[in-house]
Amino acid sequence: MEDIEDNWTDDIPNSEFQGKILIFIIFAAGIGGTFQYGYSLSTINAPTTYIQTFINETWLERWGTPLESNLILIIWSFIVSIYSLGGLLGALIAGPMAVQFGRKKSLLVNNVFIIISASLVIMSKEAQSFEMIMISRLFGGINAGVGMNIQPMYLGESAPMKLRGAAALSSAPFAALGILLGQIIGLREILGSEASWPFLLSSNVIPALLQLATLPWLPESPRYLLIDKGDKHSCRKALQMLRGTNDIDKEMEEMQQEQAAITVERAKRPWELFRDRTVRYQLITVIVISSAMQLCGNDSMYFYASYVFQEAGIPSDKIQYYILITGGCELLMAVTANLFIERLGRRLLMLLGYTMMTVWAVIFTVALSLQDKVSWMPYMSMVCIFAYILSFGIGPAGVTGILPTEIFDQAARPAAYMISGSLIWSMLFVIGMGFPFIVGGLGVFCYVPFGIVCILAAVFVAFFLPETKGKSLLEISQEYNELNFKGKKSQNTHYQLGEMSISTKL
Numbered sequence: 001m002e003d004i005e006d007n008w009t010d011d012i013p014n015s016e017f018q019g020k021i022l023i024f025i026i027f028a029a030g031i032g033g034t035f036q037y038g039y040s041l042s043t044i045n046a047p048t049t050y051i052q053t054f055i056n057e058t059w060l061e062r063w064g065t066p067l068e069s070n071l072i073l074i075i076w077s078f079i080v081s082i083y084s085l086g087g088l089l090g091a092l093i094a095g096p097m098a099v100q101f102g103r104k105k106s107l108l109v110n111n112v113f114i115i116i117s118a119s120l121v122i123m124s125k126e127a128q129s130f131e132m133i134m135i136s137r138l139f140g141g142i143n144a145g146v147g148m149n150i151q152p153m154y155l156g157e158s159a160p161m162k163l164r165g166a167a168a169l170s171s172a173p174f175a176a177l178g179i180l181l182g183q184i185i186g187l188r189e190i191l192g193s194e195a196s197w198p199f200l201l202s203s204n205v206i207p208a209l210l211q212l213a214t215l216p217w218l219p220e221s222p223r224y225l226l227i228d229k230g231d232k233h234s235c236r237k238a239l240q241m242l243r244g245t246n247d248i249d250k251e252m253e254e255m256q257q258e259q260a261a262i263t264v265e266r267a268k269r270p271w272e273l274f275r276d277r278t279v280r281y282q283l284i285t286v287i288v289i290s291s292a293m294q295l296c297g298n299d300s301m302y303f304y305a306s307y308v309f310q311e312a313g314i315p316s317d318k319i320q321y322y323i324l325i326t327g328g329c330e331l332l333m334a335v336t337a338n339l340f341i342e343r344l345g346r347r348l349l350m351l352l353g354y355t356m357m358t359v360w361a362v363i364f365t366v367a368l369s370l371q372d373k374v375s376w377m378p379y380m381s382m383v384c385i386f387a388y389i390l391s392f393g394i395g396p397a398g399v400t401g402i403l404p405t406e407i408f409d410q411a412a413r414p415a416a417y418m419i420s421g422s423l424i425w426s427m428l429f430v431i432g433m434g435f436p437f438i439v440g441g442l443g444v445f446c447y448v449p450f451g452i453v454c455i456l457a458a459v460f461v462a463f464f465l466p467e468t469k470g471k472s473l474l475e476i477s478q479e480y481n482e483l484n485f486k487g488k489k490s491q492n493t494h495y496q497l498g499e500m501s502i503s504t505k506l
C-alpha cells in the first residue's frame with residue numbers, strides 16, 4: 001500500500017498532462033471498440049417482433065406462402081447469433097491485423113466493417129431482404145471481434161505501468177455504456193418503434209465516424225513501435241506525447257529489455273503457444289478465464305430479465321424501463337472496478353466477482369423455485385438479476401480482457417488474444433443457441449450450470465492466478481515459471497533470460 005502512495009506523489013508534476021492524452025486515447029479507442037459490442041448486443045433486442053414480422057412478410061411476398069412460426073424463430077436466432085460467428089472471425093484476424101498494421105491503424109480500418117454493416121441493414125427493408133440483416137450482423141460481429149482484442153492491447157501497451165490495468169480495463173465500461181445506450185436508443189419512444197428498426201440497427205455508424213475523426217490524431221502504441229517495428233525514434237516521440245515529459249529513458253530501457261528477452265524474431269502463432277512449455281500456465285489461465293466469462297451466464301441474464309420482471313408483476317409496457325436498470329448496473333460496476341483495480345489488484349476483483357456470482361446463482365435458484373409459494377420471491381429474483389450483473393462487473397467483465405496483455409510478452413500477445421477471443425465468441429454462440437434449451441430442460445434450475453461454472457472459476461483464480469498489478473512483464477513470467485517448471489531446474493533459455501534480466505535490475 002505504502003508503495004503505491006509513493007508512486008503517486010512521485011509523478012504529480014506531469015501526471016496532469018499524462019492523464020489527459022491517455023483519457024483521449026481511452027475514449028477514442030473505446031467508442032469504436034467494445035462500445036460497439038455492447039451496443040449491438042442490446043439494440044437487437046428491441047426490434048425482435050418487428051423483424052420477425054418482416055421475415056414473415058418478405059417470405060409471403062416472395063413465395064406466396066407465409067412462414068411457419070418455428071422457421072421464423074430459427075431464422076431470427078440465426079440473425080442474432082451470426083453476430084458471434086462474425087466475432088470469432090474478427091478475433092482470428094485481429095492478431096495478424098495488430099501485427100501488420102499496428103494497434104491504432106487496425107482500430108481505424110476496423111470501422112470499414114461497421115460502415116458495410118450499417119449500409120446493408122438500412123437498405124434491407126427497402127430491398128425486402130432479411131438476408132441483408134444477417135450479413136450486416138456478420139460484419140458487425142467482425143468489427144466487435146477485432147475491437148475487443150485490439151483495444152485492450154493498444155491501451156495496455158500505451159499506459160504507464162501503474163495505470164496499465166485501469167487503461168486496459170476501460171474496455172468493460174465502454175461495453176457497458178454501449179449496452180445501456182443501446183437500451184435507451186432502443187426504447188419505443190426513440191428508435192424502438194416498428195417503423196424505425198433499420199435506423200436503430202444502423203445507428204452504430206455514428207460511433208464509428210466519431211472514432212475515425214478522433215483516433216488518427218493520437219499516437220500509436222510505443223511498445224508496438226519499438227518491439228515490433230524496431231523504430232526507436234517514433235517510439236520515443238509517442239512516449240513523450242503519452243507521458244507529457246522527456247524523462248522516458250527508464251521506460252524505454254525496460255521495453256528494450258523485453259525486446260532482448262524475446263528469442264524469436266516474428267510474432268508467435270497461436271498453435272506455437274500450445275507447444276511452448278514456458279507459457280503453459282499462462283495459456284491455461286487464458287483458456288479457463290475466457291471460457292468462464294461467457295459460460296457464467298451473465299449475458300443470458302439480459303435475455304431472462306424480461307421474463308422475471310413479468311413474473312414480478314411489472315406491466316409489460318413498463319418492462320423496457322426496468323431493463324435499463326440492468327444496463328445501468330453493469331456500467332456502474334465497471335466504472336467502480338476501474339477506479340479500484342490499481343489498488344485492489346486483478347486477482348482479488350476476479351475472486352470476489354466469481355464468488356459473489358456463485359452466491360447469487362444459488363439465491364436466484366431458490367427464489368425462482370419458490371416464486372409460486374412465497375409472495376415476495378419474484379422481487380428477490382429481480383434483486384438477484386441486478387446483483388448477478390453487478391458482481392460480474394466487479395471482475396470478470398473487465399479483468400478477463402486485460403490478462404492476455406499482462407501475462408504474455410509482445411511476441412505472444414496477439415496470438416494469446418486470438419485464442420482468448422475465439423473462446424469468448426464461440427462460447428457466446430454456444431450460450432446464445434443453448435440457453436433456450438437449458439431453460440426448457442431445467443426450468444427454474446436453469447442457473448445451476450452457471451453457478452457451477454462460477455465456483456469452478458473462483459477456485460481456479462484462487463489457486464492459479466498470480467497478482468499482476470504493478471509488476472513488469474519479466475517479473476510476471478518469473479512467477480509463472482514457478483508453475484510451468486515446478487520443482488525442475490530448467491535448461492530453458494527463456495527462463496534463464498528472465499532470471500538474467502531480473503538480476504541485472506537488482
Ligand SMILES: *[C@@H]1O[C@H](CO)[C@@H](O)[C@H](O)[C@H]1NC(C)=O
Nearest residue numbers: 053056057066067068069072
Ligand atoms: C405470418 O403471416 C401470416 C399471414 O399474414 C399470418 O397469418 C401469421 O400469423 C404470421 N406468422 C407469424 C408468426 O407472425
